[in-house]
Every structure is written in structure tokens, then in C-alpha cells.
Amino acid sequence: MTRKKVKLAFISNDSARKATFKKRKKGLMKKVSELSTLCGIESCAIVYSPYESQPDVWPDARGAGRVVAQFKRMPEMEQSKKMVNQESFIRGRIAKAAEQLKKLRKENREKEVTHLMYHCLTGKGGLHGLGLPDLNDVAWMLDYNLKEIYKRIEAIGKDRAAPVAAAAAPEERTQQQQMFSEWMGNPGGDQQMGGEEMIVPFNDGGNQDVSLWSNAFFS
């Protein structure tokens, strides 16, 4: 579990804020210089602080002045075009977060349904307390998996020496068992997004030839 994540908000503790300021200002200046060096472009940064009477600037007064001059020379209209202002910046991050949330909800639903299906298939009761939506999705996933299995069988019939040997090949079994283990410890629904962390144990990226569970579900 993540333990130390800083909230993106004003640090009320004075000494902590000052410490953070110094560390981050230093890191920022380094980043600016690296960007200029690596990409051969002009840039500058100016940072005011209550701790020092003069602002820290990069690369220096002359360089910053030059960059600033170019900037001010542009018409207001043009400036507004490609500008990254605070609002659009924050909106971008919100949109990104919302997208992540949607994605995680989809994945959680996949896990949930597969978990239900697992309980059902292993005869541990299941099915009786389920509502229509769950039954529907479980049925859908069962159907999908059956189709996948048929495909595999067909493929095996066509070429017995193929690298992908059988639907129950050891490696594949192992992967699925690992997935089930994860679910066992994480049976619930939406708790992934709770609080300050995002855990994504269900990763179906890559190995699409092997996995029977596809991200294409529940679009």
C-alpha cells in the first residue's frame, strides 16, 4: 500500500513548507536546465519566494530577459492560442483522472464477474443470491470463454506442433491461478479508487494470445 503521498495543496506547516520549497525549487531549476540542454531550446523560469528578497531565475538575468522579451513581443491573441494556463492544465488532469476511473471501474467489474463465475464453477454455493445484471454478465463471460476454448481446440486440430500447444498448457494454467489468487484477496467492487491510491493488479496488457480474459468486455 502506498504510505506517503503528498496532497497537492498549500502546506500549512511553516518549516515543512520552507523545506519543500527549497528542495523543489532546486529540482525545478535542474529540470529547466536539463530541458534546455537535452533539446537545445530556450527556456526560463522565475520563482519568487518570501524567503529571499530576490527571485531565483534560470538561466540568468540576461537569458531570462531575452526569453521574456520574445514572449512579450507577441500579440495577446497569439499568446492565448497555445498557452497552457492553469485552468486548462487542471482540466486536463481532471479529464485524465476521470478516464482512469472509468477504466478501473471496467476492470473491477471484470474481476467481480469473473470472481462470481469462479464461485459458481467451483460449486461453493453462488448464483442463488445474484441479481439479473450479475447473472447476465456471468453468463456472458462463460459464453465468451467457451467460445475462446473452442477456438483454441480448433487451432490445435489444425497444427499439433504449434508453439501454443494446448488450451490447458502449464504456463496458461499458472497465469490464471495467479489471477484467481489475487481476486481471492480482493473480492469487493469499487474499493480500488478509495482514498489516495490506485492499484491495478489485473493487467491484461500483452500476452493476448494466452489470456482468455479480454479487455474488450464490458465496453
Place this chain on the structure above:
Amino acid sequence: MTRKKVKLAFISNDSARKATFKKRKKGLMKKVSELSTLCGIESCAIVYSPYESQPDVWPDARGAGRVVAQFKRMPEMEQSKKMVNQESFIRGRIAKAAEQLKKLRKENREKEVTHLMYHCLTGKGGLHGLGLPDLNDVAWMLDYNLKEIYKRIEAIGKDRAAPVAAAAAPEERTQQQQMFSEWMGNPGGDQQMGGEEMIVPFNDGGNQDVSLWSNAFFS
């Protein structure tokens, strides 16, 4: 071993440079905004690029303009005072690296000498091929360790129930054995600084009550 460390120099490959530029510019803007938010200060960044006709600025044209105005209002003399210009920035990093180098050399020497001493004490030959400097340091370290042992014995005599039970307490033995294991696989002298990495397996920080080897050696 480190495998991917980017050299701080102009990226000649066009597409790679552009990719890096976009990633880093985005990261830089994020850093600037975080610094302002966390520490409640004013700052701005302006980045020019051949990829876009207009520069990217943060927080926006107005905000940047305000910060810039304050900056330009200062007399040149004052500006130069607390300024972080490129040269001083680089000098700072060089000085820091040199300091690290010195520290690592000292630590390596400690390991080397202790290694020699170990060979000597375990009767694996040793001593015969050594020059005066090595003999001297080995002797010095032996002497120091003996003194430490006497101190411990004395401490034990004064208080047999003390938390630190004996000079040969299990935890201490274990620590030293681990150290010896590391040396076995790393018998040479200065190879720590070779290439792009710095490994510091010999860490005597903390637990100074327990360790017999002190960083105070070889000042």
C-alpha cells in the same frame, strides 16, 4: 547495474529529441504548478521550441507577465546577487560530485584495508606482498579495533546487564559476516566510481554503538 542513464547533452536524434521535449516540458509545467500550489508562491516558466510557433508558458500570459514585470523592475545589480546562473549551477553539481568521489574513495580504502586485515587474520598468506602504506593502514586498523574491543570489555565489566551484552553478541557477528561477504565479491580498489554507477554497500551510518568500523578513519 544501471542500464539506462541519459547523458546530459543535446539529443542528436530528431524524433527522440522531440519525444523527450514533449515529455519533459509537460513534466516541467507540472512541477512549476506544484511548487506554486504547495508553497503558495509566484513563479512562471517560459519554454520556446521549434515545434510550436508560440512558447508554452505557465501559469498563463497574464500571470507570467506579472512575474516577469516584478523581475524586470529590479536593478541589474540586485538581480545578479541571488541569481542561479548556469555556470554556478554546473559548478555546484561538479563540487557535489567531487565530494561524493572523495567520500567513496575513503570508503573504498577502508574496505580494502579491512579486507587485507581479514586475509592476514585468517592466515591465508597475506602481508608478504604488501607495501608500507598498506601495512601501515592495516596496523592502524588492527590497533583501532583492539582499542574498541578493550572499551567494550570494560563496559561489560561495569554493567553485565546492559542492553549491549558482549563484544561477540550474535547481532554484531552477523553484521560483520555480511560485510565480509560483500568484500569477497568486490576485492578491488577504486572500481566503484568506474562508469555510470555508484554502489555504496559499506554503510556505517547509524548503529554506531555496534559497529567496530568507524567512518572516522582515514580522515
Place this chain on the structure above:
DNA sequence: CGTTCTATGTATAAACT
């Protein structure tokens, strides 16, 4: 191209000194 993924390197929050 732009995206996504993953292994690494870097920044830095906290705890100590």
C-alpha cells in the same frame, strides 16, 4: 506520428543528526 507499457533513474517526504 501519438499511445501505452515497463524498467530505471530521479525527486523528495520524513525521520534523524
Place this chain on the structure above:
DNA sequence: TAGTTTATACATAGAAC
């Protein structure tokens, strides 16, 4: 208050799409 150390979070180079 400033420097050091350590554990974590974050940035990002490179590869694969």
C-alpha cells in the same frame, strides 16, 4: 536550521503498438 539517510512516489527512456 541545515545536512544525511531512507523509503516512496514520480518522471521518463525505450520498446512495442
